[in-house]
Amino acid sequence: MPQQVQITDVVLRDGLQDEPVVVSVADRVRIAEALVAAGLRRIEAASFVNPARVPQMAGAEELVAALPSGARWSALALNRRGVERAVAAGVTDVCLVVSAAEGHSRANAGRGVHEALADLDGVVADNPRIRFTGGIATAFVCPFDGEISPERLAEVATAYAAIGVTRLGLADTLGTAEPQHVGRSIGAVREAVPEAVVGLHLHNALGQALRTVDIALDLGITRFDAAVGGYGGCPFAPGAHGNIATETLVDHLHARGVDTGIDRVRLGEAVAVVREALRRGSPIG
Template structure:
C-alpha cells in the first residue's frame, strides 16, 4: 500500500508536494471529451516534467461524468516512475472494485461539509456518505490501495453559505476512525480566503495533529495563490493544482478553475521552496492541454514565462516624441 506522502520522504525541509488534478477535476467540467490516448500523452508529459502525485481520474458513474468514463484505460496507459503515486476519486464500493483492478496507489474518499452540495454531488446526505466509507475502505484494503479523505466545500458553499464546523468535524472524525491520516480540504467554488484558510487549518491541526493536510484551492475570486501563501505559513506542504488552471465542479453553481500548476510551481520556486518540477516543461504541458481542448486556458505563467525570461528590445516599438 503506497503512502501518498512517500514521494516526499527524504526530501529537504523546504520541499512542497504538488498533486496534479487536471485530468480529473480539470476535465470533468469540460464539454469536450478528450480521448484516452491524448490524456495518457498529457499525463506522461506531466510525469516527465517532474510531477510525482496525481489525482488522475475518477471511478464515478460514467453516466454522471462521461468525461472520465475511460478511467481504466487511462490508468493502464500511464508510464509510471518508481516515485509516481496515482490517485483517483472513489465514491462507492462499485467504484472501489473498478479501481482495484487498475493498480491504483491511493483512493480519494470524499464528502461535502454542505448537506445541499453533498446531495447535488453524490445524491446522498452527509451521514449516508459517512456510513458508506467503511465498506469502501474494506474493498481498498483488500486490494492494497491507500486512502485519502477529502472534504468538499470546506471553506463555504454556494447553496448554504458559511459551513458549520460541526459538519466538517464529523466527516474528519469518520476518516480518522477508519485510520486515514491524509486529509484534503476542498475549496470547491473558490470561497476560501486567507482568514478562513488560516482559521480552519489551525482548528484541524489543534484537534487532529496526526493528520497530513492538503489544500485543494480554486482561483474563482482571484485569491487562490494568496491562500497558498497562508497555507505555507501554517505549515501546509501539500497542494492540489490543475494544469493551465482548468477545473470546476459540475454540481456546484459558479464553479471555475483550480489554482494553476505552472503558476504554483513559479510561486513556490520564487519563494524558496523545492518541488522537483521543471517550470518550462510544466508550461509545455499546459500548452499541450490548451491545444487538446482548443481553447485558451487561464494560466498566467504559461503566457509570461519565467521571471527572468528576456526579450530583445526590438520586440516592442520605441516611444515617439
C-alpha cells in the same frame, strides 16, 4: 515554512471534468506523459464515477492501464462501488470524496453527508494495500449552504478518522474561501484529529488562492493540489471556478525559495498538450 512542497496535478480529473468535451484516452495518456516529463510525481489521473453523470471521466479503467511510469498515480471515488472499480483497475492511491455541506453532497453524490460516510465504512479495512486520502469537498464554502464553519469541517474530518483515514485534502471547491477562514479551519481539523496529515485543494475565483497558499505554508502545510492551465471546476457546484494553475503555484513557491522538483519550461509544454487535447475532444451533447 517548509523547504519542499508536494504538488499533485489534477488536470486529468478535475481539469477535464468540467470541460464541454470528452478527451480521448489516447490524448489523456499524452497529457500524463507531458506531466511526468515536467517533473510531476503525484498526479490524479481519473475519477471512478458514473460516466452518465460525468461523461468526461469515461474510460477510467483503460486510462489507468495505459499510464506511463514515473509518477504516483491516484484516482477519485465517491462511494464503495467507485473504490471497488479503482482497486480492480490497479489503482493504489484512492482519494475518497465526501462533502462538508449537505447541499453539495446531495447534488454531487446523491445522498447526505452521513449516508456518504456510512457507505465508506470498512473500505480501509477491506483494502489494506491501498493508500487512502479523505477529500472533503466544499470544505469552506458551499454554493447551496453558504460558509462552512471550522467546527463542521472538523466533524467530517473526525468521521474520516473513525474509518481509518487520516490523510485529508480540504477543498475550496468554489475558489471563494477567505484565506483566514481556511487557516482557522486547518487549525480546527488539527485540533480534532491531531494525527491528520492535511493538504489543500484550491480553486481560484477571486485571485486569492496564493494568499491562502502563504497562510498554509506558514502553518506547515506541504501538500497542494493544482491543475496545469488553471482548468477545472465541479459540474455539481454552481459558480465553481478553475483550480489554481500548477504553473502559477510553482512560480510562487520557487519565488519563495520552496522546492517543488518541477521544471517550469516543461510545465508550459504540458499546458500546450492539454489545450490541443481539448481542441480535439468530442463535444458533449
